[in-house]
Structures are given as C-alpha cells and as structure tokens.
Amino acid sequence: MAEQKATNVHWHEGDITREHRSRLLGHKGATLWFTGLSGSGKSTVAVELEGRLNELGVLSYRLDGDNVRLGINRNLGFSAEDRTENIRRIGEIAKLFADSGVIALSSFISPYAADRNQVRELHEAAGMDFIEVFVDCSLEAAESRDPKGLYKKARAGEIKNFTGIDDPYESPWKPEIHLHSDQQSLTEEVDMILGELRERGIINA
C-alpha cells in the first residue's frame, strides 16, 4: 500500500447524499415494481428493459426469485405471513437501491394490493419514485405459456395456493404503467416504461 504523504485530504462537505450519487451516475434512482400473474411476462420485460437501460448508460439491478428467494429470503416459506414478509423485505431492499441511485427492477407476482401499497408508502415517505408496472395478461394466456410448468402442477393439485388458480391476484388500482403483455410487443412495453422514466426526470438518456 502506498505510504500516506498528503494530509488534510478529508472530505469536507458533510455526508454524501442521494443527490451526490445521482450526479455521479447521471440519473436518479427509482423502484420499478413489476407485478402480474406467473407467466405474464414480468421477467421478460424486466430483462429487456435492463438491457436497454444499460445501452443508455443507466445503472439498473434486477431483484427476482433467483437472487432474493434463494438469498436473503431463503428463510421464508409460502404461508400468508411469510408472503407478506417476503414482499416487505423486497420493498425495503428496492428502496435501498433506489436511494443508492440505482434503478431497482423488482419482479415478483406480489398478488396482494396491501403488500404492494405498503412498499409504495415506504418509498413515497422517503421522497423516492415508486413506479408500479402492472404486467396485465389474461389467465388463459399466462396459463397457455406456463414457462415453468407451474399452472399444470397447480391444476393437478400439486401446488396449493397458486395465484390465479386457488389464490387471488389483486390487480393494481392505479398502476403508473399498465402493460398488456398479451397484446403489446416487448419493444412497445419497454418504450412505455422508458417514456415514463424520462417524463419523471429519472433518466435523461
């Protein structure tokens, strides 16, 4: 390690804030909360958006089952209590990312309006952008895709409390962005989201 020569090279301007980080990155942080049925296309849109944002020089990070359910939430099951705690924790993590300047892309079914609204309030109380993206899709279309074979298992009774089959999906009342993944192209969907991010001044690119 280099020997310390210079002295008094302290940072004098006080704590680094959200604004400092935004200036460094050239964009603001925010949470994009994708919600919709299993198979509605949440992850597909999030992955495509992530690529487009990267091309625009915007830092985003996806929170999904792979890095959350197998990580911080590995000690949670699928009881009603655990599902609520699952969404609460994801909401808190998304908020930390948004605060850090990153655009958090949260992609979970998150079927209950009350849980989603709690995450919204958490962000809004801290002056952070929470953008609910309803990936709307008919149950028929989602079930016919069934990318993970989960609907089949739910219909066979092998999975209980499956959203859309024997557990409700509560549609957002006023999502900031309402996509229709069974009618729109992926490009259209992503462009709608980028438009919203520009309109809100979150990105300029």
Next chain:
Amino acid sequence: MAEQKATNVHWHEGDITREHRSRLLGHKGATLWFTGLSGSGKSTVAVELEGRLNELGVLSYRLDGDNVRLGINRNLGFSAEDRTENIRRIGEIAKLFADSGVIALSSFISPYAADRNQVRELHEAAGMDFIEVFVDCSLEAAESRDPKGLYKKARAGEIKNFTGIDDPYESPWKPEIHLHSDQQSLTEEVDMILGELRERGIINA
C-alpha cells in the same frame, strides 16, 4: 409517452451481467465490512471513505443502523438469534449491492466471528470481493469517546449484553485491513482502504 416507431430494438446480447455493470460504472462492486467496538470509529471511517470515493467517481453506499435497523431489520431485536439474523440479512444485502456494481460499506459492530465468516463465504462463493476492515481500538479509547452514551448506560446496567462490557467482541483473525483508530489519522485509515481497493483492481481511480 412517445409513440413506438422503431421495431426490433431489442437487447440481443442476453442477460446483463456483473461485468456489464462494472463497465458502465468504471469500477467493480465489492463489500467493505467494517467491524469493531461501539465508538471505535467505524462510521467515521465509512463516511470519510464514502466522500473520497465520490470525489473519485466511484459509487458506494453505506449500510448502517439508520437505514437497516430502522428498515428491513425493524422486526429484529437483540436476542442471540436476532443478532445473527441481523448480520445474515445485512450480508445478503451487501452482496446484492456488490453484485450490482456498487461498493457496499457495511458498518455494524458485528462482534461474532462466525457471523462475519458466513457473510465472507457468501461473497466468496459468488466470486465477489469481501474486504473485512477491522477498526481496532482499545476498549478504554472507545469508552472514553462514547459518542452515544451507550457505555455509560451499559456500565449502569441499563443496557444488557453490550459488546465489550458484558458481551464479547471476537476480533477478526485475518482481516484484509487492520486499522488502529486510536493511533492512526482518518486520512491514513482511508488511504489504506483506497490502496487495497486499487491493489485488488476494484477501482482504478
């Protein structure tokens, strides 16, 4: 929102990876894990480092009691189990930040070696840099500072299981960085850390 005109503007290169994010930011993500007694100066060093990194154009984010204990870990108390779960969750969050390209600055007493080592293993298994920063300081020096009046309360028996008084602090065996906050200047401490980040190729600035 702008009408979609162009088609086929999909992102074709597959999922965005850690490497894409590093390229965008110009540095790698990592976790700097500050550990030491209450009053040892963990936060002081982390805040100063955060400012210096910002000047260098490096994105970092502090995880501390303010944004973690009052947020995602608000449902945890101070039992042995809860303390372990507290550190586990912080470790998982730091790992997500490191993966996103951000330099996570985690600043908690984290007195138990087993808990810290679990976080280390979590990072190393995923090929991420975990840098343990031992903010070493005599109990006498930490207690004489007592910035939050906690030692006084612990000595008076108003706080139980206080690290250094009636609960052990297990010093790191092989910390990547060993600071002596009662003997070094803040500038020296921060320069040691920056030196380590440069040596590891995490930052080039």
